Amino acid sequence: MPYGRLKNTEVVERVQKGMILEKPKACYKEVYDIMRKCWSHLPENRPSFRVLKEQLISVSQGILVD
Structure with a gap:
């Protein structure tokens, strides 16, 4: 688990301070x-689920071609 050793409140504090996972x-x-786009503090900068789906499909197709 990425934040396995932290309490939920500690995770929230770190994310709010911009401390994201490497x-x-x-x-x-x-x-x-x-x-990283999904973790944006500003909701308008986060992709919608439709856009997210499109981006993930696009990336996965590129990965499968490689």
């Missing part, structure tokens, strides 16, 4: 970029 070693940069 990119996992096995994670594609494109996937991590999408994750």
Whole structure:
């Protein structure tokens, strides 16, 4: 679990301070970029579920081609 050793309140505090998880070693940069957009403090900067689905499909197709 990414924040397994922290209490829920500690996770919220860290995220509010901009302390987000580092990119996992096995994670594609494109996937991590999408994750970061989802973590935006401003709701208008977060992708909608429709856009998120489109982005994930696009990334997965690129990964499967490689």
